[in-house]
Amino acid sequence: MILYASFSHLFLHAVLVPPFDPKNESEIADLMDWSLTVDSTWALTTSGDDAWIASPLDFVGSKHLGKGEKLVFLRDSDLVDPKRTYIEISQKLTHTLSLHHIPERKAWCKTDDRGDVDEVIKVHDFDATDAGRVVSMDMRALRQYAGLTGQWLFRMFDVPRYRSGSFHGFASEMSRQSIPGGSNLHGWIHVAEKYASVSRGIQWANPGLTKAEIARTVWGSDAATEQYESFIAWDWRNQTVDTFSCDPAELPTISCLRTARFKQALHFSNLECSGSTKPIQKNTRSKGEQFPVAERGTSKVGASMMLVKSMHTCATLASCRTPNSCIGSRLTKNPRQDYRNRS
Template identity: 25%
Template sequence: MNKILDKLHHMSKIPRHGTDCYKQWLEQKDFLQFLLDTSHGDIPLYVSYKESYIYSVFLPQNCLRGNYIDDLMNWNCFPDSSWGYSYSYGKKERAIDISLLHPFDSSGSKLLKNATPITFLRSFEGRIGQKSYIEVLQLFTHLNGLHFVEEKNAYCRLNEDGDIEEIIKIHHTPDDILVTIKQDVLDHHLFLSNSVLLRLFDRTLCNNWIKSSAETRNKSNFSDKKNKIYARQGIAYDKECLPTAGWLRGFQIIRNYQPRKKMIKILTDGHSKPQKYEEFIAHDWKRKKIASFSCDPKKLDNYFVESDKPFETSPVFFKPDVLLKYKQNPEKYTLEQRSIHCRESWSLKTYDINEAGQVHTYLIYLGDLPHSEQLHWKSYNEKPKAKISRRAFTTDFMGKCDLSYEPLSALKKALKDLEEEKPDLWSCSDGKLNQQLHYPVTDSLKEWIDEIHTLDKLVVEGLKKPYLRNIAISLNCYDNKVGTIKLLKKILETKEIDSHEINEIISPLEDIHFLRTKLAGHSSGKEADKIRKDLIAKHGDLRKHFRNLVEKTDKSIKGMKRIQL
């Protein structure tokens, strides 16, 4: 868009009157070239920039028959053209005849009555700041899955990688307006609607139009049949036969020139680029060997087909760091314990982590990923250091439910149950925290600290101190100097709960909050280093420590649920 604005700015510079550059400027070859250059890529739909005006509509292809050029040359459309109504009184008393008006009923062209406007320049005095704004035809935005994203000032959608793609960009200031559209989306709509894009343009250039208004004029017709640009143009001369002003008014037809087969493939496959498939080091358990294999579904087979191809369920192994990308961007990715989802764009159906800490999935599911995502996984691909996890073998090959205890899943369920039964005692202030809590998958200190931080925000901060304060006051044990965890402990002690059970409830909460305070907030220093070394000495590594802490926290939450509070 910036390049287009720069070009418009360059074309609007007025050369010195009486020079050859001024005459060439009035001939407007640079603007005709601008129309050619912007017929692909980011295509301007609407331009209102100083002396340049472009306004675009959709026109059915079957209108381009016979002497359509002369008809369309009489266009008279405005950016605020829209639907309306009229009424008149009939012959009978109090009878009213009502008619709906098409945006181009008074356009000067019969064919334009079949056209559909794409952009609408609207204004509303109730708006704060700039009163005018650009609206885009809903039929177009809905058919192509576009949504207006205010911070980008554009109509957007998600691409195959799950990133926001700006399709219709809007530049709107009090002085100028530019609206552009990506060519591939325009082509898709032209194919669906069997129509063409009709760009109407008008450009008047002058140094002093009032002075030259009564002078001689040289008029001509411009026709570029190859590029479908048709216009009427003219140059006005002063008494000294020097060119003073010029004008150009006409239209350009932009078609979808993509082959029908390609457009049908895009329509059915949902993407225009051919799928690419990477090779991965995998365990071909059919032939009991480890080698590189493509994840292309055509190069894989299932158990029921005899061939020399590897099974589609051949496991592929990765360094655990492969998951960090998804953990660090929860706005874009939903990382679950056995699957990964990227907005509405793609998903990895299943993965798991084996005893060696390797992430693993199967060749067939890697083939479902966009090529850019395959490259990400390939960069962490390595030979297996252990078999696939017991859980994956049970669910994926035995076809059974995995009923073994899993601390993190159990904790999340326990928190959900506690919130449903005792929302005054505990509730999650941020619904995303539950999804954002994961096991650390690497030995990264930062990853472990981040998970401790999330665990504290979810579990400890979810406790409602006002509710506990009211209980403590009723039991005559309230102390305004203590925090939420110690207040809960005082309540349990006053209620004469078994000391072992109190420790089971309180100890994990204290550990979580202590670690967040000492480590997450202050990850350097001798005290913090000693805490980390002690935890590693006791549990083997920080990943095992976190799992153990989650298991204790699960028991703590279930203990809170049992006690009458």
């Protein structure tokens, strides 16, 4: 996501603002009066004998914009670089997202889950004829921060176009056309026939994650990135080879077996995960009916299948929390460790 872009024919600047009603024409008109430069910073301000700290969003032409939060700051100092300006990022944002400035990368970074450097915010400097600068931010991080602060992304843009060498300024009167766009874009195109035009407008979006989504991400339980192993096993109930997932949402418990593929609840006792020849009780209508472990069907799918099926059976039963209904007296809390110890 581009937070800031500056070229000879483009100016784009993004901030965060409180939510507003896009259908309210007075609010849109207020936001269209924006007058904000990227070099606007926190500053010491005085008036007579009074002094205070001025916000970078004071005197920006829009009341609603003045309630927002500036993310990108353009600064200059001979102590840093006497030849050009440099970029700073809001410390509230960088501290919250645990970002650190790495000068050689021109980026604010953190380590990802694999220990690699993740360039979350990056400055792109261009040395071509159309020299300019772009500041980009990873969309996932922006969504997290916007969700935490309860704000919307708000981008302002100016796009002047003219013929170099023959442009002497915009005429006082130019035709004006509305910028075509969707429900999150508003602006105007001012055209001076044959030699110049300028587009000016605003764009907004609500990219924020919910607090619940942010919490799951922090605790490492983001459902979008979780993956679970699947096993091919013999379904002795339906006499078929099938694939069983270890996803907790797909592991049947005693309460869901009545409506799952098994159709009826099963009750087990004296379960042996080692493949012992001791019988397993099966209950379809009465608890007295028994069958030997050999009927698991290992002869049909190979010896290795019994291992997979035994491990899957133990893991499935261990997920059931209904007491005295499905977990045998010899099943331990760690079914896989139980299998290894007994084999």
